[in-house]
Amino acid sequence: MTPDSMTEIWVYLSAQPLLWLTLTLAIYLLAVFLHRKSGGLPAVNPVLISVSILVALLLATGTPYQRYFDGAQFVHFLLGPTTVALAVPLHAQLKRLLAMSGPLLIALVVGSLVAGLSAYAIGAWLGASAPTLASLAPKSVTTPIAMGIAERLGGLASLTAVFVILTGIFGAIFATGILRCLGVKDEASVGFAMGLASHGIGTARAFQLSEQTGAFAALAMGINGLFTALTLPWLLPMLAPLLR
Amino acid sequence: MIAALATLLAFQLAGEALRAALHLPVPGPVIGMALLLVWLVIRRGPGEPLRHTSGTLLQNLSLMFVPAGTGVMLHMGRLADEAWPIAIALVASTVLGIVAAGLTLHRLTRHQEDAQ
Numbered sequence: 001m002t003p004d005s006m007t008e009i010w011v012y013l014s015a016q017p018l019l020w021l022t023l024t025l026a027i028y029l030l031a032v033f034l035h036r037k038s039g040g041l042p043a044v045n046p047v048l049i050s051v052s053i054l055v056a057l058l059l060a061t062g063t064p065y066q067r068y069f070d071g072a073q074f075v076h077f078l079l080g081p082t083t084v085a086l087a088v089p090l091h092a093q094l095k096r097l098l099a100m101s102g103p104l105l106i107a108l109v110v111g112s113l114v115a116g117l118s119a120y121a122i123g124a125w126l127g128a129s130a131p132t133l134a135s136l137a138p139k140s141v142t143t144p145i146a147m148g149i150a151e152r153l154g155g156l157a158s159l160t161a162v163f164v165i166l167t168g169i170f171g172a173i174f175a176t177g178i179l180r181c182l183g184v185k186d187e188a189s190v191g192f193a194m195g196l197a198s199h200g201i202g203t204a205r206a207f208q209l210s211e212q213t214g215a216f217a218a219l220a221m222g223i224n225g226l227f228t229a230l231t232l233p234w235l236l237p238m239l240a241p242l243l244r
Numbered sequence: 245m246i247a248a249l250a251t252l253l254a255f256q257l258a259g260e261a262l263r264a265a266l267h268l269p270v271p272g273p274v275i276g277m278a279l280l281l282v283w284l285v286i287r288r289g290p291g292e293p294l295r296h297t298s299g300t301l302l303q304n305l306s307l308m309f310v311p312a313g314t315g316v317m318l319h320m321g322r323l324a325d326e327a328w329p330i331a332i333a334l335v336a337s338t339v340l341g342i343v344a345a346g347l348t349l350h351r352l353t354r355h356q357e358d359a360q
Contacts, residue, residue, distance in 0.1 A: 028307045046306045051313040058317060065318050072311035078301065079308040081252035083273035084259070085298035087280035088290050094281075103352035111345025119337035126329035132322065136333055140341055143312055144271035158315055159322065163330075165313040167338050175342050182343065184350040193346030197338050204305035214302070220345070222274055229269040 014063060020071030027053050040208065042173045047165065047201055079200075083142070086203075086218040093215035100188065104219070107189075111196045112224050115140040116232055121243040131156055137236055138228055139163040142199040145225040152233045164199065171198020172205035191216030196224045248297035255280040 013019045031049035038044040058068055069076070090097070097104065120137045128136070134155030138146040143164050150160035175194045184190060187210055194202035195217030203221050207214030259276030262268065268275065284290055290298070316323070323330060 024310055025307075028304075028310055032306075047309050047313055050307075050310045051316060054310065054314045055317045058314070065315060068314060069311060072314070075307060076311040079312075080256045080273040080276075081249065082301040082305055082308055083271075084252045084255045084276040084280055085301045087255075087277045087284060088295060088298040089302070090277075090281055091284040091289065094285070100353055103349055106352060107345050107349035110348045111341055114344035115337055115341025118340045119333050122336050123329050123333035126332055128326050128329035128333065132326055132330065136330070136337075139334065140338065142271075142274070143309075145269075145274070148269065148271070159319050161312050162316045162319050162323070163334060165309055165316070167334055168309065169313075170335060170338050171342060174339070175346075178339060178342055179346045182347060184346045186350060186353070188353060189346045189350040192349050193342045196345040197341035200305055201309055204302075204309075207302055207305065222277060225274055226270050233269075 014061065015067070017071035017074075020063075020068045021074055022071075023057070024050075024054065024072045024075055027057075042176065042205065045169050045173055045201075045205075047172075047204075048169045051165070079143075083200075086222065089207075089211055089215040090218055090222075093212060093219075096188075096212075097215070097219055104192065104223075107192060108196065108220070108223055108227055111193065111220075112140070112227050112231075113235075115197050116228060116236070117239065117243065120236060120240070124240075124243055130154065132159070135160040136163055138232055139167040140197050140199065141225045141228045142221055145229050149229060149232055153236060165201065168198045168201025171202040175202060175205075176209070187212045188216050192220040195220030199225075245293060245297050248291075248293040251294055252276075252280075252297070252301075255283070 028046065028050045031046040034049060035044045035046050058065065116137050119139055120133055123133045123136050131154060134153035135150045137153060138149040138160060141149070143161050146160050146164045147157040151157050171194060175198065176190060179185070179190050179193060190209070191206045191213035194206045199221045203214060203217035206217035255276040256273050258279055259274070260272030262275050263270065263272045
């Protein structure tokens with residue numbers, strides 16, 4: 001094959017959704033393979049590896065994100081039905097969840113307020129700009145909720161999505177280690193903390209630990225999304241002058 | 245598998261419809277999750293196909309975040325300009341959130357866990 005015909009094939013394929021959809025799946029499979037090879041090391045996070053490789057590839061080939069997303073949107077779409085599917089492990093743990101409903105609600109309020117307000121306060125203290133701060137505050141909740149909250153606070157939805165995912169990756173990598181240092185090892189507390197502070201990516205990691213840990217993470221993610229959506233949009237403008 | 249996928253999509257659709265009708269601040273899929281949970285309680289658990297398909301999707305939950313995560317490339321400029329405030333605020337508040345939620349639940353349920 002001549003270099004010219006190679007270029008031609010590339011030009012044709014890179015404009016098709018099929019190429020970037022296939023590459024997204026193939027690179028994810030590679031990332032999962034590396035994760036398993038590492039013995040399930042949290043630092044070898046599949047989302048982190050996949051995103052790093054894809055960004056490098058898109059920048060190297062000069063492909064705009066929008067063209068990439070034309071293909072990857074089919075994977076992105078699955079986030080919806082997969083969120084619905086979280087009801088199945090929740091149902092399996094329902095008795096245990098209901099028996100702990102008091103402590104779970106208190107942990108929700110404490111954890112949610114600490115995660116959201118501290119992000120704003122620390123960012124403000126370090127001199128981050130107003131749109132950045134408004135995009136940081138909802139970073140612990142699942143992407144679509146966080147984007148909606150950020151817009152109401154004057155943030156940038158797409159920047160929020162990035163913060164949400166960076167938060168998720170960080171939580172998925174470090175949560176178990178941090179909690180172990182504090183002597184917190186029970187599945188309920190570990191799972192709940194992971195889902196609350198690092199939403200779906202933390203929940204994905206929690207499911208790797210055990211189904212019970214995953215169920216508590218899924219619950220925390222869901223109720224923290226609800227709680228944050230209902231409180232942060234009015235609480236933050238009220239407290240913002242105090243946090244600066 | 246198709247029937248299970250249709251079930252999940254139908255609950256997502258119901259969630260979206262409810263969100264639009266009542267102007268709820270929560271996304272459709274999260275409402276769909278709550279509706280499916282209620283349905284599973286009424287039906288006393290999922291059938292085997294739904295259990296299997298849900299398990300497969302949830303095992304690959306990480307994959308679903310890759311397309312949105314790749315959007316980081318659109319914000320390289322802002323991330324570079326405000327790298328330190330963003331990095332410190334993000335890391336510190338996430339650690340604080342993990343500690344606050346984990347420690348609170350652990351302290352409140354310790355006796356319960358011991359009893360089991």
